[in-house]
Amino acid sequence: MTNWALLGLIFLAANLPWFSDKLFYIIPLNRTKNVSSKNLGWCLLELIILYFLTGAFVRYAELATFGQVAPQDWEFYAVTGCLFLVFAFPGFVYKVLWNRTI
Numbered sequence: 001m002t003n004w005a006l007l008g009l010i011f012l013a014a015n016l017p018w019f020s021d022k023l024f025y026i027i028p029l030n031r032t033k034n035v036s037s038k039n040l041g042w043c044l045l046e047l048i049i050l051y052f053l054t055g056a057f058v059r060y061a062e063l064a065t066f067g068q069v070a071p072q073d074w075e076f077y078a079v080t081g082c083l084f085l086v087f088a089f090p091g092f093v094y095k096v097l098w099n100r101t102i
Contacts, residue, residue: 002065006058011087013054017046018091040096051084 021038022028024046029038063069 006061010054010084013050014047014084014087015091016050017043018088018095043095047088051081055080
């Protein structure tokens with residue numbers, strides 16, 4: 001159950017940057033009247049920061065649950081980074097690829 005809850009939290013965090021025009025849902029970006037959406041660079045920056053925040057939360061959850069954290073090498077971070085990008089794909093499709101003028 002805990003694994004599914006953590007995966008759901010990670011999926012939610014990976015899609016958060018794509019569904020708001022504000023930076024971290026708090027800071028409004030200065031935009032002109034012609035451009036109403038957030039830049040792709042801002043979304044990617046938010047995605048990277050949320051990756052590290054969710055990683056810190058999951059590390060704390062593992063420490064609180066098992067009492068110790070298993071040591072990880074670079075392969076672990078490469079796989080979790082790619083998994084985070086895969087989880088972010090639905091939000092990316094919604095924000096960038098999907099034509100919302102239907």
